Structure formats: C-alpha cells, structure tokens
Amino acid sequence: xxxxxxxxxxxxxxxxxxxxxxxxxxxxxxxxxxxxxxxxxxxxxxxxxxxxxxxxxxxxxxxxxxxxxxxxxxxxxxxxxxxxxxxxxxxxxxxxxxxxxxxxxxxxxxxxxxxxxxxxxxxxxxxxxxxxxxxxxxxxxxxxxxxxxxxxxxxxxxxxxxxxxxxxxxxxxxxxxxxxxxxxxxxxxxxxxxxxxxxxxxxxxxxxxxxxxxxxxxxxxxxxxxxxxxxxxxxxxxxxxxxxxx
Amino acid sequence: xxxxxxxxxxxxxxxxxxxxxxxxxxxxxxxxxxxxxxxxxxxxxxxxxxxxxxxxxxxxxxxxxxxxxxxxxxxxxxxxxxxxxxxxxxxxxxxxxxxxxxxxxxxxxxxxxxxxxxxxxxxxxxxxxxxxxxxxxxxxxxxxxxxxxxxxxxxxxxxxxxxxxxxxxxxxxxxxxxxxxxxxxxxxxxxxxxxxxxxxxxxxxxxxxxxxxxxxxxxxxxxxxxxxxxxxxxxxxxxxxxxxxxxxxxxxxxxxxxxxxxxxxxxxxxxxxxxxxxxxxxxxxxxxxxxxxxxxxxxxxxxxxxxxxxxxxxxxxxxxxxxxxxxxxxxxxxxxxxxxxxxxxxxxxxxxxxxxxxxxxxxxxxxxxxxxxxxxxxxxxxxxxxxxxxxxxxxxxxxxxxxxxxxxxxxxxxxxxxxxxxxxxxxxxxxxxxxxxxxxxxxxxxxxxxxxxxxxxxxxxxxxxxxxxxxxxxxxxxxxxxxxxxxxxxxxxxxxxxxxxxxxxxxxxxxxxxxxxxxxxxxxxxxxxxxxxxxxxxxxxxxxxxxxxxxxxxxxxxxxxxxxxxxxxxxxxx
Ligand SMILES: Cc1cc2nc3c(=O)[nH]c(=O)nc-3n(C[C@H](O)[C@H](O)[C@H](O)COP(=O)(O)OP(=O)(O)OC[C@H]3O[C@@H](n4cnc5c(N)ncnc54)[C@H](O)[C@@H]3O)c2cc1C
Ligand code: SF4
Ligand code: SF4
Ligand code: FES
Numbered sequence: 001x002x003x004x005x006x007x008x009x010x011x012x013x014x015x016x017x018x019x020x021x022x023x024x025x026x027x028x029x030x031x032x033x034x035x036x037x038x039x040x041x042x043x044x045x046x047x048x049x050x051x052x053x054x055x056x057x058x059x060x061x062x063x064x065x066x067x068x069x070x071x072x073x074x075x076x077x078x079x080x081x082x083x084x085x086x087x088x089x090x091x092x093x094x095x096x097x098x099x100x101x102x103x104x105x106x107x108x109x110x111x112x113x114x115x116x117x118x119x120x121x122x123x124x125x126x127x128x129x130x131x132x133x134x135x136x137x138x139x140x141x142x143x144x145x146x147x148x149x150x151x152x153x154x155x156x157x158x159x160x161x162x163x164x165x166x167x168x169x170x171x172x173x174x175x176x177x178x179x180x181x182x183x184x185x186x187x188x189x190x191x192x193x194x195x196x197x198x199x200x201x202x203x204x205x206x207x208x209x210x211x212x213x214x215x216x217x218x219x220x221x222x223x224x225x226x227x228x229x230x231x232x233x234x235x236x237x238x239x240x241x242x243x244x245x246x
Numbered sequence: 247x248x249x250x251x252x253x254x255x256x257x258x259x260x261x262x263x264x265x266x267x268x269x270x271x272x273x274x275x276x277x278x279x280x281x282x283x284x285x286x287x288x289x290x291x292x293x294x295x296x297x298x299x300x301x302x303x304x305x306x307x308x309x310x311x312x313x314x315x316x317x318x319x320x321x322x323x324x325x326x327x328x329x330x331x332x333x334x335x336x337x338x339x340x341x342x343x344x345x346x347x348x349x350x351x352x353x354x355x356x357x358x359x360x361x362x363x364x365x366x367x368x369x370x371x372x373x374x375x376x377x378x379x380x381x382x383x384x385x386x387x388x389x390x391x392x393x394x395x396x397x398x399x400x401x402x403x404x405x406x407x408x409x410x411x412x413x414x415x416x417x418x419x420x421x422x423x424x425x426x427x428x429x430x431x432x433x434x435x436x437x438x439x440x441x442x443x444x445x446x447x448x449x450x451x452x453x454x455x456x457x458x459x460x461x462x463x464x465x466x467x468x469x470x471x472x473x474x475x476x477x478x479x480x481x482x483x484x485x486x487x488x489x490x491x492x493x494x495x496x497x498x499x500x501x502x503x504x505x506x507x508x509x510x511x512x513x514x515x516x517x518x519x520x521x522x523x524x525x526x527x528x529x530x531x532x533x534x535x536x537x538x539x540x541x542x543x544x545x546x547x548x549x550x551x552x553x554x555x556x557x558x559x560x561x562x563x564x565x566x567x568x569x570x571x572x573x574x575x576x577x578x579x580x581x582x583x584x585x586x587x588x589x590x591x592x593x594x595x596x597x598x599x600x601x602x603x604x605x606x607x608x609x610x611x612x613x614x615x616x617x618x619x620x621x622x623x624x625x626x627x628x629x630x631x632x633x634x635x636x637x638x639x640x641x642x643x644x645x646x647x648x649x650x651x652x653x654x655x656x657x658x659x660x661x662x663x664x665x666x667x668x669x670x671x672x673x674x675x676x677x678x679x680x681x682x683x684x685x686x687x688x689x690x691x692x693x694x695x696x697x698x699x700x701x702x703x704x705x706x707x708x709x710x711x712x713x714x715x716x717x718x719x720x721x722x723x724x725x726x727x728x729x730x731x732x733x734x735x736x737x738x739x740x741x742x743x744x745x746x747x748x749x750x751x752x753x754x755x756x757x758x759x760x761x762x763x764x765x766x767x768x769x770x771x772x773x774x775x776x777x778x779x780x781x782x783x784x785x786x787x788x789x790x791x792x793x794x795x796x797x798x799x800x801x802x803x804x805x806x807x808x809x810x811x812x813x814x815x816x817x818x819x820x
Contacts, residue, residue, distance in 0.1 A: 014737065024389050028492070029491075029492045030491070030492020030495065030582065031491065031492070031493075032495075035494040041690065041741070042688075042690035042691075042694070046688065046689065046740065046741025047733055047735070047742070048734070049737075050740070051289075053293050053297070053298075053458040054293075054295075054458060055458070055495070056498045057573075057576070058297060058298045058384070059289075059293040059297045059384075079582070095628065098429050098737070098738055099738040102738050117395055117396075118353060118354030126352070127362070127364065128356075128363050133358070133359055137381065137382070140381070140388060140391065143297075144293075179356070182354075222576055
C-alpha cells in the first residue's frame with residue numbers, strides 16, 4: 001500500500017546559523033517536492049522561505065538540493081525518492097544563504113552584465129535557416145535556474161567567482177556567438193573576464209541541467225576552440241605581432 | 247523630517263512596477279527617451295509570469311498566409327472580444343504588432359522559421375490566419391530574455407524581489423511608491439515623476455489557475471486605492487485546457503498550440519464534441535466557447551476519469567510533437583506519467599487571464615489618476631469580453647512601448663514631487679500590522695477559502711444567487727483578513743508577504759463579483775445561466791469601478807462608437 005506521509009528534513013536558518021528540521025507531510029498522488037514545501041508553509045511553518053514562480057519547470061526559481069542532488073523542486077516527484085527515509089531539502093551550496101531555501105544569486109546578474117550583448121552585423125538581411133537557428137535555440141532554452149553554476153567545482157569548491165563566469169554564462173555566450181546574424185567577437189571576454197580556461201570539462205554542469213542543454217559539448221568546447229584559435233593559433237599570433245591586436 | 251532620511255529612498259523620472267513583458271518594454275522605451283528608469287518586481291529579473299507564455303504572439307506579418315493584414319487581425323480581435331473592446335486599442339494593436347515582433351528579432355530573439363527564412367507563424371483559436379510568431383512552446387521565455395538583456399544593456403535600475411504595497415501621491419498626482427525588500431523586510435521609498443503599472447493578472451484568487459504566485463492583482467488594487475478607475479472587471483478568461491491530474495499540477499496550462507498544431511478534443515464516448523458546439527472552427531474556436539464545451543461535457547457525465555476531456559495529438563509523428571511542443575511533452579511525461587506522442591492528455595478549464603483592469607487611454611496608457619500609467623494584463627480595453635490567444639504577448643509590446651513613451655514625456659513636464667511623511671508612515675504601519683496580530687488568522691487559510699469562493703461561485707457559469715452569496719462570503723473574508731498574523735522575522739517571510747497579497751486579491755475579487763452581478767447578459771467569458779442571451783443593449787456599454795470613500799462604486803459608460811472605416815472592416819465579415 002502506498003505510504004500516507006513522508007518526512008522532509010528541511011534546512012532552516014540564515015547566513016549565520018541554521019539546522020535541519022523534520023516535518024511530516026501527507027502525500028498526494030503525483031506530488032512534487034515543492035508541493036510538500038508549500039504544505040509545510042500552509043500548515044506548519046508559514047515563514048519557511050522558498051523561491052518559486054511557475055510550478056511548471058519554466059522559470060528556474062525553485063532550485064535546491066534534494067537528497068544532495070541539485071534539482072528543480074517543482075519537477076522532482078516525491079514518488080521518485082526513497083520515502084522510507086527523510087528527504088533532505090537544502091539550499092544551493094555555491095551561493096550564500098539568505099534564509100532557509102533562498103540563496104543570494106545576485107552575483108550571476110553581475111556576471112551577465114559583462115557579456116557583450118547581441119550585435120547584428122551591419123546591413124544584414126533578417127532571414128535565417130531553421131537549421132542554423134536550431135543550434136542556438138538549444139542555448140536559448142536556459143531558464144537561469146543556476147543549478148549548473150551550483151555544481152561546477154570551480155565555483156562550488158574553489159569559489160572563484162571573481163575569475164570565472166560559470167557554465168550558465170558560457171551558454172549565453174555560445175548563444176550569441178553562434179547567432180547566425182551576430183557580428184561581435186567575444187573571445188577575449190571569454191578568456192580574460194569569464195575565465196573559460198578554468199573549466200576542465202568535467203561535465204557536471206551538463207548532468208544537472210533541467211533543460212537538457214549539452215552545456216559542455218555544444219557550448220563550452222566550441223567556445224574554447226574559438227579562444228584557442230584566436231589567441232594561441234601560431235598564425236594568428238604572428239599576424240597580431242605584426243599588426244597589433246585589432 | 248522627510249521620508250528620505252528615514253527609509254532608503256530612490257528618485258527616478260519613471261518608476262515601472264513590474265518586469266514582465268509589458269514592464270520591460272515600457273522601461274526600454276522610457277530609456278530610449280532619455281528618462282532615468284527604475285524597474286521594481288516581486289521576483290528575480292527574468293522570472294515574471296510572462297516567462298511561462300507558450301504558444302506565441304499574434305501579429306499580422308503575413309509570412310505564412312499572405313492574405314493576412316492588420317484589418318483582419320483587428321476584426322478577429324473585435325469579434326473575439328464580442329465587440330466590447332476599445333476599438334482604438336484593437337486598431338493600434340493590430341497595426342503595430344508586426345513592428346514590435348521585428349524589433350524583438352533585431353534585439354536578438356530567435357523565432358522558429360519558415361522554409362524561406364522568415365518568422366514562422368502558427369494557427370490559434372479565433373485567428374482567421376496563421377498568425378502566431380513562436381519559439382516552439384516557450385515563446386514567453388524568448389521574449390522576456392530578449393527584453394531583459396536589452397534593458398540591462400541600456401541601463402535601467404532594477405529592484406528585484408521588492409514588493410510595492412502602496413502608491414504615494416503629491417496632491418492628486420501619483421508620484422511614487424512604498425515597497426519592502428523581500429530579502430530583508432526593510433522598507434524603501436520610490437519617488438518618481440511618472441509611474442507605470444505593469445503587474446499582470448489576478449488568477450491567484452481562483453483555486454484552479456494557470457497563473458504564478460505573483461498574479462494577485464496588486465497593480466489593480468494599488469491603482470484603485472489611488473483613485474484610478476477599473477474597467478470590465480467581470481471578464482475573466484478560463485482557458486479550456488489546463489491539466490486536471492495529478493492534484494499538485496491541477497490548472498497548469500496546456501498550451502493552445504496543441505490544438506493549433508492539430509490536437510483533437512474527445513469525450514469519454516470518443517466523440518469529437520466540438521462538432522456540436524462550433525462545427526466550423528472546431529477545436530480552434532474561441533476560448534470561451536471551448537471552455538464552456540468541456541465544462542458541459544464533464545457536467546453531463548461524458549468526462550475523462552479525472553473530470554476533464556481528452557486532448558489528443560498522438561496522430562502526429564512523435565518527432566514533430568517533440569519538436570513543436572517540447573515543454574508539453576516533458577510536462578506530461580514528468581508530472582503526469584503520460585506520453586503525449588502515444589496517448590491523449592486529460593484537460594479541463596483553468597483560470598487564466600483577466601480582460602478587465604485599469605481603465606486607460608488607448609494612445610498613452612494613462613489612467614484616470616494623474617501621473618499613473620498602465621500596460622499589459624493589468625490594463626483593460628484591448629480584449630473586450632474575451633481575449634484571443636497570442637494577443638496578450640503582442641499587447642505587452644505594443645502598449646508597453648506606448649506607456650513607456652507617454653510616461654517619459656509626461657515626466658519631462660513635471661517638477662520633482664514632494665510627499666508628506668504621513669503617507670509613508672501609514673504605509674509602514676499597515677505593513678507591520680500582521681506582526682502585532684499575535685494568534686490571529688493564518689493567511690494561508692484565508693487564501694484557501696477565498697479560492698474556494700471564487701472557484702465555486704464566480705467561475706465559468708454564474709447566477710445571481712451564487713454571485714450574491716460570493717459577496718457575502720467575501721465580506722466575511724475581508725473581516726478575517728484584517729486579523730491575519732505573521733510569525734517569525736521580516737527576513738524573506740512568505741507568510742507575511744501573503745498578508746499584503748490577500749488585500750489585493752480580496753479587492754479585485756469583489757470588483758469582479760460586483761461587475762458580474764450587474765451585467766445581466768452573457769457575453770464572451772461572462773456566462774450567466776439566468777441571462778443566457780447576448781443583449782445588444784449591453785453591447786453598447788462597459789462597466790467602471792472606482793473607489794468612493796471606503797466603498798466600491800460601479801457605473802456604466804457608453805462604448806465609444808467606431809469610426810466608419812472600422813465599422814466597414816467589421817461589416818466585411820462573412
Ligand atoms: C501558462 C501561460 C501561458 C500563456 N501563453 C500565452 C501565449 O502563448 N500567448 C499570449 O499572448 N499570452 C499567453 N499568456 C498570457 C500572458 O503570458 C500574460 O498575460 C502576460 O505575460 C502578462 O504580462 P505582463 O507583463 O502584463 O505581466 P507579468 O508577466 O505577469 O508580470 C508582472 C510583473 O509585475 C510584478 N509585480 C506584481 N505585483 C507587484 C508588486 N506589488 N510590486 C512589485 N512588482 C510587482 C511581478 O513581479 C512581475 O514582474 C499565457 C499565460 C500563462 C499563465
Ligand atoms: S564542465 Fe566546466 S563549467 Fe561544467 S561543471 Fe565542469 S568545470 Fe564547470
Ligand atoms: S544552462 Fe541549464 S542548468 Fe544552467 S542555468 Fe540554464 S537551465 Fe539551469
Ligand atoms: S517554480 Fe518555476 S521552475 Fe520550479
């Protein structure tokens with residue numbers, strides 16, 4: 001027979017201190033972790049802080065670590081988890097906690113500002129092939145859940161937020177670089193400001209992306225190749241020596 | 247002492263409340279005019295309700311169906327709205343939306359393409375031609391990301407996770423807003439020469455809804471409190487196809503694009519029941535008609551196991567379905583264990599959109615309160631009694647831009663406002679009241695009961711008796727809402743936040759109910775069982791609600807007559 005309740009072990013606390021607290025939650029068919037959190041808010045602890053908007057995996061607000069795995073809470077079914085043990089729900093580790101499950105993700109918005117935006121080539125004709133668009137649409141699916149940022153060891157373990165932009169912003173850069181009508185060059189930006197060289201292609205980011213974007217294979221590796229071509233290709237380097245950069 | 251010295255204070259030419267499509271487009275235009283612009287929003291930037299829009303935005307670009315033009319789009323919109331629309335808005339919208347779409351593309355948006363490289367357009371209910379520019383079924387995401395990047399590049403000041411609880415005035419003129427930071431609970435005062443409200447809809451007052459938590463009608467309540475008029479509040483759209491199972495996702499939208507791409511509706515006898523309700527347009531009839539059809543089928547015992555209808559797209563190749571409707575494919579697979587490439591979905595009506603809202607001037611978005619502008623779902627007029635799918639996203643762009651433009655021009659002519667401390671003090675006191683109300687009502691319980699009332703008594707089909715019962719119930723809920731209490735600290739406290747949202751939801755629910763009670767006919771999304779006919783007399787007037795003292799005043803205004811050339815366009819309808 002299906003179990004009637006589950007135990008959620010939820011992080012409660014702020015920047016300074018916190019602890020995990022157990023809550024019993026009645027189960028309903030098809031319930032997701034975010035439903036369980038809402039049930040706690042409505043019936044047990046109205047000040048439990050959580051971010052969410054769409055409850056349909058479209059806005060990327062409800063990121064957290066469920067049983068240690070970075071997930072969207074609104075997309076994680078309770079019946080996909082082992083319900084005989086407490087289910088742990090913790091905030092993303094790579095960002096400072098504000099309260100409970102809510103973290104301070106403002107750093108991401110700062111990184112984003114560094115990226116050269118879309119710059120159409122002069123006098124382009126606004127026509128594009130679906131095949132060329134397909135490639136970029138994969139990256140445009142990003143819902144900015146920042147789960148990839150959260151798992152990338154360069155940010156999570158080494159906290160290199162000054163030197164490194166993180167996978168989300170390689171995805172955005174790739175979308176711009178591969179836009180059929182874009183004319184800007186972001187190689188120097190990727191190398192110097194976003195620190196793409198620190199990425200050692202562990203693919204952890206790709207594994208957690210809820211939009212199933214092939215972050216490493218389709219975005220990061222081609223961008224790394226661009227950077228290498230421009231900065232380390234012997235011919236380009238000689239040209240640059242003679243004519244100066246740009 | 248001035249408020250500035252007590253609370254964090256910001257001064258801008260134009261203050262924009264809301265960062266959905268309408269707010270962002272308004273901000274971009276105001277920046278374009280050289281204004282200093284602040285954008286305030288309840289969520290993180292890029293996560294407003296607009297992000298969820300799926301099917302597309304309507305614009306007569308004629309990329310697919312060459313015979314399309316603005317006149318036909320205008321006519322479809324007026325017919326969809328049962329001619330109660332503000333004709334000037336419908337005209338401007340039809341004329342300007344193609345440019346607004348092209349502009350998005352020039353700012354980096356990537357729409358699906360036709361074989362010759364143009365923007366692809368798909369069919370949608372009530373549109374004569376294939377008209378919806380789209381990106382698979384995630385058009386809203388594409389729109390919001392494009393506008394967000396553009397605004398950031400142009401340099402607006404964004405105040406995110408910051409909720410406005412009151413508009414501030416200098417005399418009669420709206421001149422700023424009082425808000426709290428969600429993260430800290432600290433208060434903040436915005437002073438501005440012009441204010442644009444773009445806070446979206448009110449769906450969270452109903453139990454079954456496609457709307458996100460933000461859709462609590464704040465902007466309409468703020469404007470109403472500041473003396474602005476509300477229009478057409480009885481018209482709330484129930485989208486025919488929301489998920490009906492499992493319980494946690496009830497109401498989550500199933501995009502009309504499923505039907506646009508060829509999806510078929512059936513009842514539990516396997517009948518394609520739309521043949522009965524609208525033999526000509528079938529599944530692509532307007533939303534009011536399809537929603538009532540499904541509701542009726544279920545009520546008469548021909549529903550699916552979980553009380554809906556079957557919507558089937560599995561006759562199309564699986565690869566096509568996954569490419570054109572990727573998020574629907576995932577949504578059903580992950581949340582409902584249904585593979586839509588193999589079998590039907592179960593769907594039923596869900597509260598989706600409000601046609602009514604702040605009454606605005608068609609050209610400028612100016613409300614009846616000086617200094618206050620509005621655009622997007624929060625404003626009324628364009629959609630009349632029923633909105634056509636895809637007309638909202640284009641609405642956001644066309645009228646977001648117009649409101650931003652007009653607000654920036656208005657600001658140029660104004661001096662800096664001065665505001666009395668008393669207003670700010672009052673706003674702060676009100677905001678903190680729930681903490682002083684120890685052992686009072688649980689705001690979640692009050693919200694739950696409100697949703698039951700609106701769902702059961704002010705739903706798709708309405709009667710005099712139900713609406714009167716709803717008014718009594720709302721009055722009771724208002725009393726309870728005065729005693730809601732918050733516990734814990736002011737730091738990111740959802741229970742406390744809900745206390746504010748409740749106030750707005752109660753005001754708008756009452757406005758909707760009163761207007762619905764007064765409109766003694768059926769038209770578009772407003773269906774009265776006791777007055778099932780559409781009456782010509784009612785077609786010549788709109789209803790306005792305004793605050794009088796502490797009471798709601800409702801009156802009728804004549805619908806402005808159409809100029810001859812537009813009457814002509816409507817008359818050409820076969
Ligand atoms: C699931 C779904 C799919 C849809 N698909 C389509 C479609 O395909 N085509 C179409 O045309 N339409 C569609 N719609 C309708 C359309 O998406 C909405 O009508 C539209 O996005 C509303 O945009 P907006 O800019 O008016 O407001 P919103 O996008 O709702 O934004 C409101 C903003 O106001 C802010 N705000 C609210 N209150 C406050 C406050 N008190 N203080 C500060 N900020 C505040 C919010 O934080 C938010 O930033 C869909 C709707 C839904 C629910
Ligand atoms: S592949 Fe690169 S960006 Fe992705 S997680 Fe590994 S190091 Fe980080
Ligand atoms: S790339 Fe994927 S994981 Fe990273 S922010 Fe975007 S959607 Fe989330
Ligand atoms: S709430 Fe939007 S992604 Fe989970």
